[in-house]
Amino acid sequence: MTRRILLLAHMGREDSMVAAREAAAQLYGSGLSPVMPAGQQAELSERFNGLDHPTEVIGRDVGLEDIELVMVLGGDGTILRAAELVRHVDVPLLGVNLGHVGFLAESERADLAQTVQWIASRSYSVEERMTIDVNVWYRGAKVAHTWALNEAAIEKASRERMIEVVTEVDGKPLTSYGCDGIVLATPTGSTAYAFSAGGPIVWPEVEALLITPISAHALFAKPLVVSPRSTLAVEILSRTDAHAVLWCDGRRSVDLPPGSRVEVTKSPVPVRLARTSTTPFSARLVRKFELPIHGWRGPVPGSPVTAPGPMVPEVPPIAWTQRGPGQGVDEADGTHESPEEHA
Numbered sequence: 476m477t478r479r480i481l482l483l484a485h486m487g488r489e490d491s492m493v494a495a496r497e498a499a500a501q502l503y504g505s506g507l508s509p510v511m512p513a514g515q516q517a518e519l520s521e522r523f524n525g526l527d528h529p530t531e532v533i534g535r536d537v538g539l540e541d542i543e544l545v546m547v548l549g550g551d552g553t554i555l556r557a558a559e560l561v562r563h564v565d566v567p568l569l570g571v572n573l574g575h576v577g578f579l580a581e582s583e584r585a586d587l588a589q590t591v592q593w594i595a596s597r598s599y600s601v602e603e604r605m606t607i608d609v610n611v612w613y614r615g616a617k618v619a620h621t622w623a624l625n626e627a628a629i630e631k632a633s634r635e636r637m638i639e640v641v642t643e644v645d646g647k648p649l650t651s652y653g654c655d656g657i658v659l660a661t662p663t664g665s666t667a668y669a670f671s672a673g674g675p676i677v678w679p680e681v682e683a684l685l686i687t688p689i690s691a692h693a694l695f696a697k698p699l700v701v702s703p704r705s706t707l708a709v710e711i712l713s714r715t716d717a718h719a720v721l722w723c724d725g726r727r728s729v730d731l732p733p734g735s736r737v738e739v740t741k742s743p744v745p746v747r748l749a750r751t752s753t754t755p756f757s758a759r760l761v762r763k764f765e766l767p768i769h770g771w772r773g774p775v776p777g778s779p780v781t782a783p784g785p786m787v788p789e790v791p792p793i794a795w796t797q798r799g800p801g802q803g804v805d806e807a808d809g810t811h812e813s814p815e816e817h818a
Contacts, residue, residue: 480594481510481533481542481566483557485549486518491573494548494587496523498571501588502546503528505595510537539564544594544749550574551667555724558624558746567601569594569749576763578666581751593751603745604663605682605703611721611729612736623723624746625664627739629709629731630656630689632718639715642686643708644701651712652693656719659707659739660685663746666760668725674698678756684739707739 480502484495496519499509510531511519520526531537539561547557547570554570561568570580571590577583582590593599609627611619631638631654641651660669662677665685670676674687675698682703688696701707711719711731719731731737761768 477508478506478543479508479510479531479537479541481539481545482515482530483512483545483547483549483553483560484515485553485573486515488549488573490584491548491553492519492522494571494573494584495519496526498546498548498587498591499530500527501591502594505591507591507595510542539566542566544569544599546590546594547571547580548573550577551579552725554579555624555726559724559726562622562744565747567599567747567749569599569751578759578763579663579748581749590751599749599751601747601749602679603747604679605661606742606744606746607659607661607684607739608742609659609721609723610738611731612738613732613734619721619729621723621727621729622742622744623664624661625667625724626658626660626669627737628656628658628668628722628725629711629719629737630722632720632730636715636717637690637692638717638719639712640719641710641712643710644686644699645705646708650693650695652688652691652696654688654691654693654696656689657709658685658687658689659709659737660687666763669698672698675700676760680756682741684741703741705740709737711735 482495482498485491502509508531510533513532513535516530516532533539545557545561545566545568547554547568550573554568557568570577571587572580572583604624606622606624607627609621609623610617637653637655639651639653640657642649642657658669658672658674660674662679662681662683665674665677669685669687672687672689674685677683677685677700683700684703684705684707686699686707711733713733716733718733721729721731721737760766
């Protein structure tokens with residue numbers, strides 16, 4: 476059976492086009508069939524005077540249901556575009572970072588050949604990332620429905636006017652304030668827009684919803700982490716005529732006039748990311764943000780972090796005794812004696 480790998484690259488960058496050409500050749504040389512969108516194939520053929528190996532075109536030669544994996548060459552924005560493409564198909568994404576931070580990517584440009592080998596040998600696992608469903612209501616009618624992997628960001632439409640909003644959790648109002656916007660994010664999105672707005676970093680395996688205000692003019696407008704079973708809502712208040720705009724993953728937008736209501740819930744459809752290593756998220760944070768860790772000495776031998784079984788104390792435990800009135804403690808043997816005896 477032919478194993479087909481869909482290649483998606485950022486065609487606006489020269490290094491991405493070169494990487495796409497190399498990846499197609501390496502996939503073909505590994506016995507896999509490279510697949511591309513028609514426009515991407517045409518651009519690469521024009522740029523390099525044809526491709527070295529045959530490629531299939533998605534939607535013409537094969538369908539998304541025939542794809543084993545999507546290999547994404549670019550930054551997080553390209554991976555978000557790929558997630559949009561395979562939203563309703565059970566196909567994992569494997570990102571090769573050609574951007575800046577690339578939190579969603581699994582490998583770097585220098586590891587391109589090794590990544591192809593991992594794909595060919597099926598040396599990857601698949602993890603599911605939580606997404607959110609986003610509904611927009613206006614005057615009692617649902618006017619838009621979309622989804623997001625990172626966040627649903629409500630932003631002011633005019634630079635000179637802040638918006639007035641009221642936040643809600645599970646049908647109960649929380650607080651209202653003026654602000655530049657609000658980010659409703661997933662744990663995956665906690666290292667994206669929500670992070671830039673001052674929100675907490677949440678480990679991807681933690682299922683939760685985040686609310687992060689942007690430049691709020693209020694005392695109680697702190698980032699919140701709530702249950703994934705909750706329903707979050709933000710209403711654009713009508714006490715001013717300031718308009719807002721909703722952006723989902725920075726790709727899909729909806730205008731929000733005063734009186735609009737945005738509701739966010741956990742989506743039943745996750746995004747599947749292919750992983751070639753078991754690197755913990757903490758190590759990814761250190762690498763991506765170049766965090767200073769100099770001086771770290773590691774866990775103490777025998778601690779729960781390093782011990783394979785229950786920790787065995789290296790010293791006998793202290794036998795604690797209830798202290799009575801007027802009693803002191805002899806530091807040598809832990810026995811009690813009265814002040815007179817001590818004297």
